[in-house]
Amino acid sequence: MRVALLYPEVYDMARFRERRREFPPFGVLYLASVLEGAGHEAVVLQIRPDHLTLDLRGFDAVGFSVASSATYGFMTAARASSQISEGTLVMVGGVHANFYPNDALRDFGADVVCEGESEETILEVLDRAVGGGPVRGVAGTRWIEDGEIRHGPPRVLMRDIDQLPLPARHLLPVEDVVMSDRLAGRDVDMAHVMFSRGCPFPCSFCAAGQTRIQYRSGASARAELSDLIDRYGVGGFAIVDDNFVVNKRKVADICDAVADLDLAWSALSRVDTVNRALLKTMAASGCIEIKYGVESGSEQLLRAMRKNTTRDQIKAAFAATADAGIGAKAFIIHGYPGENRQTTDETISLLGELGPSLTRVSLFRFTPLPGTQVYADPARHGLRGLHTQPDWDGDWSKFHIHHNDRHWWGSPEDWAELDDSYRRLRGFIEDHWGAQG
DSSP states (O other), X not given: OEEEEEEEOOEEOHHHHOOEEOOOOHHHHHHHHHHHHTTOEEEEEEEBTTBOOOBOTTOSEEEEEOOOGGGHHHXXXXXHHSBOOTTOEEEEESHHHHHXXXXXXXXXXXXXXXXXXXXXXXXXXXXXXXXXXXXXSOTTEEEEETTEEEEOOOOOOOSOGGGXXXXXXXXXXXXXXXXXXXXXXXXXXXXXXXXXXXXXXXXXXXXXXXXXXXXXXXXXXXXXHHHHHHXXXXXXXXXXXXXXXXXXXXXXXXXXXXXXXXXXXXXXXXXXXXXXXXXXXXXXXXXXXXXXXXXXXXXXXXXXXXXXXXXXXXXXHHHHHHHTTOEEEEEEEEOOTTOOHHHHHHHHHXXXXXXXXXXXXXXXXXXXXXXXXXXXXXHHHTBOSOTTSTTOOOOGGGXXXXXXXXXXXXXXXXXXXXXXXXXXXXXXXXXXXXXXX
């Protein structure tokens, strides 16, 4: 079958509104590789807000990947305006579809929604389509039958994600694969990779796709990096996993396997999952930066977020990271329900205490992301403007985390205090670390 996989263009609006490309659409790239391995022809197509109408009449199947809720609006618009032949199998999946599969099924007029890991699911769906039978009953799918939404059994997570082929980067322009100035501020050609899936931690602001973490082996990671060196001549890589440093043994295995490739790299971590021995192992394998989800200097807010880390843990992790010779970047979220002048002052004081062990900072304003715990309980947090509420305005783009100044909760007085506090925090960060992404 000839299959089109559509994904949304998403700009990284960090560095305070500087438009930069995001990392490649790994979801559709893995699906494309699996399809090619099974003998199907896969084409990867980008949907942009200013280019929504595509001629898809030459395809046997079309899959819409909704990578974030912020892109849901223009992805459904693309479905409505694009030309698709009658009888073409229409599929939808991705982050938003995982959280709200029934809505996605209806809004896309899809034959099937694929939930969760879809590499095995999509092959079974296409096998049924090729055989001329109804695309119903496949594990991990939903469909409409006799006017009602039905679903198959849950899809069991793969035990071994090493079995997956490498993502089909060859289907993208080189400039969407290899980037410069995206690795800890260094001017080095680099690529993005995924070495694990999932995150087991319960942070209430995070829309993690799955709570069980799966790791690739060191041998698998080395094979992908060797391929990136051979194909593109990269000098570094960034691991974009939700939370790479969870299982210390698995992380050390990957580090040992790639150490002699002489690549600089970065990854994301919590502050309470690293230790000095692991940090030195990471540094020896080329790690130059760890991006820590610090979120706040207020332990009250950290508890409310279900982050459940402490100021002492944060300071210890940054000190150990600096001692290992690795740069440490902090992600900060400002404006979670309950934020005020005092909690902002606590964040400013923590950043000051981290001193030279803190090399970069990315500041985000709180956005209640669909699919998160905080989004699911708006009454408790006083949230408004959500798609589950009667006054929903239909604007999905407001759930973009990189350009958001909306008043999501509280009174006008709360917002005035919050806005003033944010500007003080942002000014402090820019004065000490510059306008960084």
